[in-house]
Amino acid sequence: MLLFLCTEAGRGRGWKDVVIVGALRTPIGCFQGALSRHSAVELGSLVVKALVERAGIDPHTIDEVILGQVLTAGTGQNPARQSAIRGGLPNTVSAITINDVCGSGLKALHLATQAIQCGEADVVIAGGQENMSRAPHVLTDSRTGAQLGNSQLIDSLVHDGLWDAFNDYHMGVTAENLAREYGISRELAGRLGAELAAQGAAGDRLRSLSR
Known part of the structure; x- marks a missing residue:
């Protein structure tokens, strides 16, 4: 923040x-x-x-x-x-x-x-x-009631945060699709992540100007 x-x-x-x-x-x-x-x-x-x-x-x-x-x-x-x-x-x-x-x-x-x-x-x-x-599980038919059969709890963590509403798949699949489209291998992604972490550790940390 x-x-x-x-x-x-x-x-x-x-x-x-x-x-x-x-x-x-x-x-x-x-x-x-x-x-x-x-x-x-x-x-x-x-x-x-x-x-x-x-x-x-x-x-x-x-x-x-x-x-x-x-x-x-x-x-x-x-x-x-x-x-x-x-x-x-x-x-x-x-x-x-x-x-x-x-x-x-x-x-x-x-x-x-x-x-x-x-x-x-x-x-x-x-x-x-x-x-x-x-993140709670949601019972979507709780207001109308399930007259017959089972009710399903929806995991709001997945449904609201991790699921592509347009393509109907997990955002992890999106990451794999983008990696394939732009030719980003796991090795390259890992190397970039390590380089960014090293740069962050070596750089000046944010400090409050009031100090």
């Missing part, structure tokens, strides 16, 4: 400059692992709170929170707003939850940057929150 800010140099001009003044995340948990009992909102709110505290800014100066979340079934209305309020932000701060599947968090950063550049906001928190372990 990132904290975006309009720079003083960008104020008053037609196109505002945008900087990242804070970046935080929770640890990465495995499926049904140590973090599985915590909802996406619980995890997200902790990051929101810590992000504001470490940046040393007044929560009332934040204009908007934009969070990507794909698996929203059972999490309640507007999970991004829940995380914002539970993270200590005032209820005057607007928040939106977006779903662009695997690109949800990145799209949130894009929208935050746009909002600042266009003059709609000066301070925005953006990122993503998710807990695949908490």
Whole structure:
């Protein structure tokens, strides 16, 4: 999750400059692992709170929170707003939850940057929150009732997050199709992944400018 800010140099001009003044995340948990009992909102709110505290800014100066979340079934209305309020932000701060599947968090950063550049906001928190372990199974005929025969539980993790709604197959199949189309072997993919990991480990980490 990132904290975006309009720079003083960008104020008053037609196109505002945008900087990242804070970046935080929770640890990465495995499926049904140590973090599985915590909802996406619980995890997200902790990051929101810590992000504001470490940046040393007044929560009332934040204009908007934009969070990507794909698996929203059972999490309640507007999970991004829940995380914002539970993270200590005032209820005057607007928040939106977006779903662009695997690109949800990145799209949130894009929208935050746009909002600042266009003059709609000066301070925005953006990122993503998710807990695949908490995705429920859904009984689609529960309201009408099954008069005869069996009812089927739909796994919202697969149905909403991992299944191609147009081609009716798992997104893992899509990855294999793309690899075949563009000639990306497993060896090449592994080598690229290792190189990116090495570059990330060697590069400068994001640090809060408030420190």
